[in-house]
Amino acid sequence: MYREMTLSGWGRVRSGNALVARPERVRDVYRLFETAGGRQICARGAGRSYGDCGLNSGGILAHTERLARILSFNEQSGEIACEPGVTFERLLRVFVPLGWLVPVSPGTAFATIGGAVGNDVHGKNHEHTGSFGQHILEMDVMTPDGSTHTIGPRRRPEWFRATVGGIGLTGVLTRIVFRMMRVPGPCVLVTRKRVDDLDSLFSGLENAGGAAYSVAWIDALARGKFRGRGILETADPLAGAHGMARKPGPAIAMDFPNFALNRLSVAAFNAVYFHKASPIGRTAPCHYGDFLYPLDRIGNWNRIYGRRGFHQFQCVVPYTEGFRAISSLLEEIAARGAASFLAVLKRMGPQRAGYLSFPMDGYTLAVDFPNQAGTAALHSRLARVVTDHGGRNYLAKDALLSRGDFERMYPELHSFRDAAAQMDPDGQMGSDIDRRLGIRQR
Numbered sequence: 281m282y283r284e285m286t287l288s289g290w291g292r293v294r295s296g297n298a299l300v301a302r303p304e305r306v307r308d309v310y311r312l313f314e315t316a317g318g319r320q321i322c323a324r325g326a327g328r329s330y331g332d333c334g335l336n337s338g339g340i341l342a343h344t345e346r347l348a349r350i351l352s353f354n355e356q357s358g359e360i361a362c363e364p365g366v367t368f369e370r371l372l373r374v375f376v377p378l379g380w381l382v383p384v385s386p387g388t389a390f391a392t393i394g395g396a397v398g399n400d401v402h403g404k405n406h407e408h409t410g411s412f413g414q415h416i417l418e419m420d421v422m423t424p425d426g427s428t429h430t431i432g433p434r435r436r437p438e439w440f441r442a443t444v445g446g447i448g449l450t451g452v453l454t455r456i457v458f459r460m461m462r463v464p465g466p467c468v469l470v471t472r473k474r475v476d477d478l479d480s481l482f483s484g485l486e487n488a489g490g491a492a493y494s495v496a497w498i499d500a501l502a503r504g505k506f507r508g509r510g511i512l513e514t515a516d517p518l519a520g521a522h523g524m525a526r527k528p529g530p531a532i533a534m535d536f537p538n539f540a541l542n543r544l545s546v547a548a549f550n551a552v553y554f555h556k557a558s559p560i561g562r563t564a565p566c567h568y569g570d571f572l573y574p575l576d577r578i579g580n581w582n583r584i585y586g587r588r589g590f591h592q593f594q595c596v597v598p599y600t601e602g603f604r605a606i607s608s609l610l611e612e613i614a615a616r617g618a619a620s621f622l623a624v625l626k627r628m629g630p631q632r633a634g635y636l637s638f639p640m641d642g643y644t645l646a647v648d649f650p651n652q653a654g655t656a657a658l659h660s661r662l663a664r665v666v667t668d669h670g671g672r673n674y675l676a677k678d679a680l681l682s683r684g685d686f687e688r689m690y691p692e693l694h695s696f697r698d699a700a701a702q703m704d705p706d707g708q709m710g711s712d713i714d715r716r717l718g719i720r721q722r
């Protein structure tokens with residue numbers, strides 16, 4: 281029933297030994313709870329969370345890869361019911377040719393629908409379309425006493441709000457019903473334009489408010505008058521282009537040596553990448569799969585930072601503080617020369633579905649750092665900037681936050697704890713992030 285395995289988060293910085301089960305039917309999940317024998321349980325999807333929210337050292341992990349059936353689909357309303365292990369990739373392949381798309385998608389198609397609920401994920405369209413949890417009609421969650429509860433925005437709403445974004449700490453999801461979105465074809469029309477500084481990047485994002493999708497890549501190592509230079513990308517659904525296929529992707533699967541990634545090599549890469557984009561903007565059709573999931577084309581890209589792995593720091597700060605906060609964060613990063621290829625800035629709307637959901641009306645910045653001496657200290661300086669400006673960090677990406685910062689960042693934590701205590705009074709759900717941050721506070 282179980283296999284003892286060492287699993288890690290996507291950043292390969294945190295790992296843990298757990299008894300891993302692969303339930304295939306809902307009754308197998310029931311058996312897991314029945315036979316847990318005092319060990320804590322947590323579900324795990326595709327393991328695309330960077331830190332430790334999908335780890336449960338010394339406990340049981342219910343890996344959902346076999347609990348992955350599409351149960352029903354209504355062609356009129358777009359309503360779909362599926363099991364939690366269904367991936368975005370599968371939904372893209374099956375439904376885009378039929379003219380339907382998952383309305384909210386993270387930047388990887390390998391993530392599962394269960395994982396999307398667990399972190400109430402957002403996409404490049406959050407400002408207009410909200411978070412994943414806001415498209416859910418109802419879902420079934422099995423609590424540790426073995427009972428299945430159907431919950432939704434209007435059905436046991438407190439339990440629903442604790443479970444969406446609740447990083448698996450209220451029970452195991454076994455069925456999720458949500459609404460898909462109609463699309464006029466398999467492509468978006470994308471415009472990419474490079475901009476020379478942070479001012480222009482912010483105004484570019486603000487003016488992109490009419491586009492369905494918007495996102496900016498930032499050269500996080502650029503300093504002085506170039507600080508905040510980047511590439512602005514906006515996109516809207518495109519009618520037609522039905523023959524257009526996704527680009528095939530090369531696969532890299534190697535650990536880059538640590539010395540290969542230093543300030544100079546990353547700065548050189550960033551400069552080339554920046555100058556490749558047009559200063560006046562270039563528009564072209566792009567398949568949803570390539571637009572939404574550019575990194576998926578590079579197999580195992582998380583190994584590029586070497587054996588010691590990497591951290592992703594993702595925060596959101598309110599609009600009123602946006603420019604000042606993002607400037608300070610970029611200043612800290614560039615001053616420390618912390619090598620980062622991936623720095624992404626997006627606008628978010630106020631919509632969030634759960635007590636511990638990440639989104640907030642404001643700007644979100646995501647930056648990768650190799651795991652090396654000084655990274656933890658840099659992280660805590662950045663987290664201080666975020667709390668000083670009233671923002672928060674994303675638990676899906678976190679491996680370093682302190683308990684104090686976490687509690688300051690999540691003001692609805694008490695509501696989460698109350699609902700989770702009703703659903704799991706004996707504290708049988710648990711995970712590494714839960715124990716590190718004292719989320720359930722047993």
Ligand SMILES: Cc1cc2nc3c(=O)[nH]c(=O)nc-3n(C[C@H](O)[C@H](O)[C@H](O)COP(=O)(O)OP(=O)(O)OC[C@H]3O[C@@H](n4cnc5c(N)ncnc54)[C@H](O)[C@@H]3O)c2cc1C
Pocket residue numbers: 290322323324325326327328329330333334344364365385386387388390391392393394395396397398399400401402403404446447448449451452453454575676677
């Ligand atoms: C390249 C890349 C890009 C990304 N881009 C984005 C982005 O744009 N926006 C965004 O929001 N996130 C983004 N992420 C983060 C990712 O979407 C989330 O971490 C997501 O939760 C991963 O899903 P998963 O299936 O891998 O779940 P896991 O990482 O395995 O688990 C995530 C959480 O969900 C819980 N969970 C999983 N299944 C169940 C279940 N059946 N019942 C109860 N709880 C469950 C787990 O316990 C865990 O706490 C990105 C990640 C990567 C690697």
